Amino acid sequence: MQQTSPQAGDQVTKAVVPVAGLGTRFLPATKSVPKEMLPVVDRPAIHYVVEEAVTAGLADVLFINGRGKQALEDYFDHNTELEASLRAKGDEAKLRLVNEPTELAQIHSVRQGAPLGLGHAVLMAQQHVGQEPFAVLLGDDLIDAANPILERMLQVREQHGGSVLCLMEVPREDIALYGCAAVSATDEDDVLQVTGLVEKPPAEEAPSSYAIIGRYILDPKVFDVLERTEPGKGGEIQLTDALAALIDMPVEAGGGVHGVVFDGLRYDTGDRHSYLTTVIRLACERDDLGPRLREWLRGYVSSEMPSAD
Ligand code: G1P
Secondary structure (H helix, E strand, O other): OOOOOOOOOOOOOEEEEEOOOOOHHHOOHHHOOOHHHOEEOOEEHHHHHHHHHHHOOOOEEEEEEOOOOHHHHHHOOOOHHHHHHHHHHOOHHHHHHHHHHHHHOEEEEEEOOOOOOHHHHHHOOHHHHOOOOEEEEOOOEEEOOOOOOHHHHHHHHHHHOOEEEEEEEOOHHHHHHOEEEEEEEOOOOOEEEEEEEEEOOOHHHOOOOEEEEEEEEEOOHHHHHHHHOOOOHHHOOOHHHHHHHHOOOOHHHOOOEEEEEOOOOEEEOOOHHHHHHHHHHHHHHOOOOHHHHHHHHHHHHHHHOOOOO
16 A cells, blocks of 8 residues: 555664763763763773664664764774784784774764754754654663664654654653653553653653653654754753654654653663663673672672771
8 A cells, every 4th residue: 555644654774873962970081082982891882872773773873973072983983003903913803893883884973063952963963864764862871782672663653653752761750850751542552642742840840750761763854843943941952842842743744753661771871870880780791791790799799898887
């Protein structure tokens, strides 16, 4: 049968990853190292995000970057000097590690110019993305590879058209850290119709406990809306506000917003505490590092760990 809605069904092939943030929560390290390059075990955080996009079939990755983010592009590019030196030593194992990020994806980048907010960052992708639906992945959120969510979000986009958010229930007192969605049920347990959106509401004003997690499938209509979106919370152009405007637009015009409920493991590398717990958890799960680390941790916790007082 002929596709009736031109929006539903369009292939998603591109991922947009905003990386222009200053990373002030990790100063002084981030004075000269982009926060996305901080190692999570032995790979920079950005590696996990790009790998997640590629695993979902989105190998065209656009970084929206800013000043001082050269290290990201270098990481995904060849380092001929290092490769030649490893080759000369016959160190194939390290050579494979060095080449892995280079072969992972087709990386593109565009500069945001000024830090005017997440909505503004996404608008910078317009020329590269064109008229196709696309994914946005925020680098502070790492989704455990054992519970991928992008594939399910792509299916929901395929089914319903419009835009698709990743929603996670969080404790009420935490909702002020996130975009929050008012929702109603659909026929499928893990899919919600989004009926309202508000960026970082105080707990007592939040319409639900559903927080937006940093994964989005967006209809290109979002660009038109972002062009007209005024600065919102924190004086920044908010993606959440543009999505709120899409809710009541007809699907044929690129409107409509659904949420996929995520109940897997998500690691927040955006602040120091959760960054540290992420590194420990992921290292504990690794076959090469886990057994020794777990044993050491048990001993440390039971005998050496300083008490709170
Ligand atoms: C951004 C979005 C927010 C979303 C969050 C997810 O906020 O504006 O709606 O819930 O990412 O991580 P940020 O964390 O960049 O302040």
